[in-house]
Amino acid sequence: MSVTTADAILPLDEPTTTFADLGLPQPVVRKLAENGVTTPFPIQAATIPDALAGHDILGRGRTGSGKTLSFGLPTLARLAGGRTEKKKPRAVILTPTRELAMQVSDALEPYGHELNLRFKVVCGGTSMGNQIYALERGVDILVATPGRLRDLIARGSCSLEDVQVAVLDEADQMADLGFLPEVTELLDLVPPGGQRMLFSATLENEIDTLVKRYLVDPVSHEVDAAQGAVTTMSHHVLVVKPRDKAPLTAAIAAREGRTIVFVRTQLGADRVAEQLRESGVRADALHGGMTQGARTRTLEDFKGGKIKVLVATDVAARGIHVDGIDLVLNVDPAGDHKDYLHRSGRTARAGQSGTVVSLALPHQRRTIFRLMEDAGVDASRHVIGRGDLFDDEVAEIIGARSLTEVQAEAAMGAALHADREVGRLTRELERAQERAGELRSEAEKLTGRAARERGEDPAEAIAAAAAAQAAAEAEREAKREARRAERAAKAAEEERERAERGDRRDDRRPYQRDHRDRRDDRGGFRREDRDRRDDRRGGFRRDDRDHRDRRDDRGGFRRDDRRPYQGRRDDRRDDRGGFRRDDRRDDRRGSGGGYRDDSKPRWKRGS
Structure with a gap:
């Protein structure tokens, strides 16, 4: 079948097409109606009929355009009524992140339940034993990340030989994260002849290679350009000074409504979240360094309204789907234009309005403006000057409140808590x-x-017991007072002793060699303690320079017991056991072995 392109963006004012018109099973249509979903989005209306007909699908659309139901509902319809063997799922949906895998499963499982189809999410950070047990019982649709699915296949706990439908969601992010080798390895295990569906926000060289290798005569549907330049989303760049970045972040995050803050690193996410909490903003961090349980709880708190601000890294950019996010704040610039578009896709989902704000330090302006151009985004630029952090124009755009107001609310909340x-x-x-x-x-x-x-x-007995109890309590109190007095007296005695030694910390003068009669921590006297013997060697210390005629423990005079230098050193041996050349003994014993005679002229000494 030839490749076609359906760029038809269905007007919202033409509610002629419903899910029932697309050919979906009646139980699924009924469940959709119960959930208030009756009119399909453009990509759903364009894709579902071709997918139900069994064609390979190549779908391109911006994040948040409704792609999950586009491939999920036809997959459910094709598997309805079939039988699944143990360890052999009949459909596999590959996603790049854990959050996205759980999001896809949560979106499709209610409709799969209507058709008696079983789902299982297979991803890292969760119990592998639980996943193996579910596969042993039989799973119709497996929603998986590539790494964990490959591990289960290597263990012999899963086989793809019965897969009829294989879906690759967010293929461009698979390529960005380096998952394509694992993806191709898994797709090679899927038997030929089945249905393949590939959905991506962008179609670049690596994605085109996947399309040519695994899709047969795909029907291509492109709805909503990947540049994300939609009329319901506004983009703004605020140029700020480094010292104003944290206050401005807190002021924007303190706005009404849900906000996602994107940073570059995990440590940055924890740091910004902590700073926001200190400013009185209910915020929490989400990044890949957290356990899956902690990430799930954080997302549930964000969805349930317990926290208003989610500080996330790029790993969560495509894995978060929360309704009602009307502002995305980029505290750190995105790595490239694709990351920027996927960050922006957390707001203005399903045709709703949203705002994307990026903070730029002065040296980051060129990088961020070039990134905007690559993303095809026309962003308004605002320079925040000194003392003008929250001017009327910026406050109206981003809904920011004064940081003083935020801190006042936080103080009031703390007072109420107290x-x-x-x-x-x-x-x-x-x-x-x-x-x-x-x-x-x-x-x-x-x-x-x-x-x-x-x-x-x-x-009388009660009175006596009360008196005895009072006496016992008085005795205990007296003992406590005695112990306190004893401690006070001991402290006073120690203070008096320190005062006598001149060692009081608060009265100590600059260092002078007047601290006598104290030993160092090795048991000897300190160097500044004068007129003392060295108890380690029995001799006088070096600073006793007026006690000269005394020998050290080796029988010789100490080095510090000598007169000022007069051209020759005194009687000492060198480190090899002989006399030094400048010593007064004659080291040339072969000529006589006696002492030198300094009274003779030098030319007569040898005679």
């Missing part, structure tokens, strides 16, 4: 006091009963 904590502690104190009274009454009753059993007066 008030609630005071109330809680007060109630606990009242309950504790009430409990103490009940226990005291119970103790008095038991004391009176014990006194009656002994034949004594209950009132």
